[in-house]
Amino acid sequence: MTISMYQASVPVLLHTLDAVSAFLKKAEAHAELRKIDPAVLLGMRLYPDMFALTRQVQLTADFAKGTAARLAGVENPKFADDETTFDGLQARVAKTATFVKGFKPAQIDGSETREITIPIGGQPRTFKGQPYLLHFALPNFFFHAATAYDILRHAGVELGKRDFIGGFKTE
Amino acid sequence: MTISMYQASVPVLLHTLDAVSAFLKKAEAHAELRKIDPAVLLGMRLYPDMFALTRQVQLTADFAKGTAARLAGVENPKFADDETTFDGLQARVAKTATFVKGFKPAQIDGSETREITIPIGGQPRTFKGQPYLLHFALPNFFFHAATAYDILRHAGVELGKRDFIGGFKTE
Numbered sequence: 001m002t003i004s005m006y007q008a009s010v011p012v013l014l015h016t017l018d019a020v021s022a023f024l025k026k027a028e029a030h031a032e033l034r035k036i037d038p039a040v041l042l043g044m045r046l047y048p049d050m051f052a053l054t055r056q057v058q059l060t061a062d063f064a065k066g067t068a069a070r071l072a073g074v075e076n077p078k079f080a081d082d083e084t085t086f087d088g089l090q091a092r093v094a095k096t097a098t099f100v101k102g103f104k105p106a107q108i109d110g111s112e113t114r115e116i117t118i119p120i121g122g123q124p125r126t127f128k129g130q131p132y133l134l135h136f137a138l139p140n141f142f143f144h145a146a147t148a149y150d151i152l153r154h155a156g157v158e159l160g161k162r163d164f165i166g167g168f169k170t171e
Numbered sequence: 172m173t174i175s176m177y178q179a180s181v182p183v184l185l186h187t188l189d190a191v192s193a194f195l196k197k198a199e200a201h202a203e204l205r206k207i208d209p210a211v212l213l214g215m216r217l218y219p220d221m222f223a224l225t226r227q228v229q230l231t232a233d234f235a236k237g238t239a240a241r242l243a244g245v246e247n248p249k250f251a252d253d254e255t256t257f258d259g260l261q262a263r264v265a266k267t268a269t270f271v272k273g274f275k276p277a278q279i280d281g282s283e284t285r286e287i288t289i290p291i292g293g294q295p296r297t298f299k300g301q302p303y304l305l306h307f308a309l310p311n312f313f314f315h316a317a318t319a320y321d322i323l324r325h326a327g328v329e330l331g332k333r334d335f336i337g338g339f340k341t342e
Contacts, residue, residue: 002173003283003301012305046217046325112174120339127341130174134183135340142313143320143335150321154217164314168291169306170298 005112006105009071009133011169013064013100016145019166020060021093023149023159028086030157038086044155046147055081056148057089061096063141068100070116070137071129072107176283177276180242180304182340184235184271187316190337191231192264194320194330199257201328209257215326217318226252227319228260232267234312239271241287241308242300243278 031038045052051059058081069076077099083089111129118125118132127136149164202209216223222230229252240247248270254260282300289296289303298307320335 002175002280003179003305004173007301008174008179008305012309015306016310046321047327050324109173125339125341127339130178131340131342134174134179135186136336138183138309139187139313139336140332142310143317143332146314146317147321149314150217150318153221154325156218161311161314165307165310168296168298169302170296171302 004105004109005071005129005133006103006108009067009108009137010100010103010105012138013067013141014097015166015169016142016164017061017064017093017097017100019164020057020145020148021090021097022166023152023157023163024057024086024089024093026159026163027152027155027157031086039084041152041155041157042084042086042089044151046151046154050147053148053151054083054089056144056151058083058092060141060144060148061092063137063144064100065096066118067133067137067141068103068108070118071111071114071133072103073111073114074107175276175280176242176300176304177274177279180238180279180308181271181274181276183309184238184312185268186337186340187313187335188232188235188264188268188271190335191228191316191319192261192268193337194323194328194334195228195257195260195264197330197334198323198326198328202257210255212323212326212328213255213257213260215322217322217325221318224319224322225254225260227315227322229254229263231312231315231319232263234308234315235271236267237289238304238308238312239274239279241289242282242285242304243274244282244285245278 031041042054043052066076114129116127116132202212213225214223237247285300287298287303
């Protein structure tokens with residue numbers, strides 16, 4: 001008994017995309033309640049040369065989309081990075097989740113040794129599917145999701161770690 | 172061909188523990204260069220009710236230790252949370268990595284359906300091994316590691332995402 005590449009990717013990505021969508025809803029409600037311009041919250045960042053909240057969410061979504069597409073060996077669609085509102089970001093996350101959900105286990109299972117070439121720092125780099133997923137894609141995905149959460153916490157939005165971890169999936 | 176529970180846990184945890192150790196070294200060097208009291212950096216946090224850097228690193232280490240121990244069904248040793256210096260945190264991370272590295276694949280493989288009961292919010296909750304690893308333990312582990320990184324970036328330590336992602340493991 002082992003884990004399939006599908007199990008280690010699609011449901012994991014969807015679980016945290018759901019959590020991101022839920023904590024963004026709390027952030028939007030916080031802005032409304034406190035009469036904060038949503039654009040200010042969306043533009044917040046932890047340091048001047050770090051990405052702002054909007055970009056962190058776009059990157060979280062892109063790592064989800066790209067991971068599923070690359071493991072399945074299908075074209076990774078380009079989504080325009082043009083969101084300027086919470087509704088826009090919610091639509092981006094939802095569109096990404098629909099895309100990820102569309103993959104069947106048979107498309108992704110067996111991709112452990114599939115060669116995946118991605119540009120990193122302008123240079124193409126080739127990974128086998130399993131290390132790509134476990135040592136590159138998931139850490140990147142969680143990094144941007146956690147940083148989005150950290151920006152919101154830093155901005156005073158009332159969230160707890162449970163908002164990041166999402167619902168407990170015990171089986 | 173599939174992923175084993177060992178492959179999805181031990182090397183993944185060790186990879187990011189290495190990255191945490193490396194970025195803590197950069198943080199210590201930054202403090203020395205800027206004549207910042209290391210204790211100030213270790214006590215930084217993103218919001219008053221969030222954990223400070225020291226605790227984020229302790230929790231990263233504890234999720235690594237606990238994940239390996241619980242999947243293997245062995246006692247999860249308690250490490251005292253008494254670190255007050257960068258050296259102390261490095262020793263904590265190193266001790267944790269040694270513990271995690273000590274597991275053999277045979278101890279962890281096959282733990283997909285092993286029942287794992289942990290206290291969450293004071294209540295025991297039982298997970299099967301695979302959802303525990305993929306939907307609870309790894310998100311928590313990456314959450315605390317990314318938040319430690321985010322605290323350091325927010326404090327002005329010169330890090331880039333590559334410091335979080337660590338070395339590329341392509342095979």
